[in-house]
Amino acid sequence: MAIREVEKYAWNKKRRAVYNCLRMLDKKRGIRLLDIGCNNGGQLVEYSKLLEGELLGIDIKKFGEWNFLNYDFIVGDARKLPFKDGVFDIVVATEVIEHFVEGELFLAEVYRVLKQNGFLILTTPNRLRFYMLHKNIAAALTRRRFVSGFTHEHPREYSLKELASILENTGFRMERAEYIAFSPYLGIPFRLYRLLDDFSNRFLEKFLKWDVIVVARKS
Numbered sequence: 001m002a003i004r005e006v007e008k009y010a011w012n013k014k015r016r017a018v019y020n021c022l023r024m025l026d027k028k029r030g031i032r033l034l035d036i037g038c039n040n041g042g043q044l045v046e047y048s049k050l051l052e053g054e055l056l057g058i059d060i061k062k063f064g065e066w067n068f069l070n071y072d073f074i075v076g077d078a079r080k081l082p083f084k085d086g087v088f089d090i091v092v093a094t095e096v097i098e099h100f101v102e103g104e105l106f107l108a109e110v111y112r113v114l115k116q117n118g119f120l121i122l123t124t125p126n127r128l129r130f131y132m133l134h135k136n137i138a139a140a141l142t143r144r145r146f147v148s149g150f151t152h153e154h155p156r157e158y159s160l161k162e163l164a165s166i167l168e169n170t171g172f173r174m175e176r177a178e179y180i181a182f183s184p185y186l187g188i189p190f191r192l193y194r195l196l197d198d199f200s201n202r203f204l205e206k207f208l209k210w211d212v213i214v215v216a217r218k219s
Contacts, residue, residue: 006193010184010210014123015046017180017213018094021121022050024176024215031089034058034113036078037096040065047092058082079105083113094123098154101146107170114218120172123213125149126179127157130207160212172216179209 022028031053035044038057042065048055057066058074058081066073076082078093079102091110097103110120128136131150139147146156158166164174182197200208 005190007184010181013181021215027089033090034088036093041069044071081109086115090119092121098124098157101156118218120216126212127159167216173219176215179205180211183210
């Protein structure tokens, strides 16, 4: 029970971070938003409460829930988006970029489909979190370019510095970056987790927080 409570808290904290970023954007009406890696489409419902316009979702596979939601969904690859240039005001990509090694290609595609001054909101695991210490050491010793994540589903993870560098090289301008939530997988009591999460808000965020969120603008 405690583990589920911790995981729920951590996931909700990440979602709230995305919602807060959407609230802060200067584009909230008449927008076109693309949710990459939209899964069952449930987050589009939440985004529609904050924004007015056309919301679309894309994922690598189809979900049955799409049939019951009033949005357009497309099956497609995030590294080769099936859209024309400059058609979206906002792109949201939560927990996507770590699922393949071609991060530069993915961000170039996002840049391409965004309108001028359009926004990207991206979340991904923080490669420098303490869970990854052994992998980071091994990668440094062997001079590997890509560092795989804690599970086989993450062939490449990123530090905030790496993300910022790739985004800037792609043409984006960083608007906001922060770390989100302590590790949700320690199996500790919820009260202790909250204490550790609060501690990591003030100290060693770079190594204690599980995820990062960035907001970047197409310049």
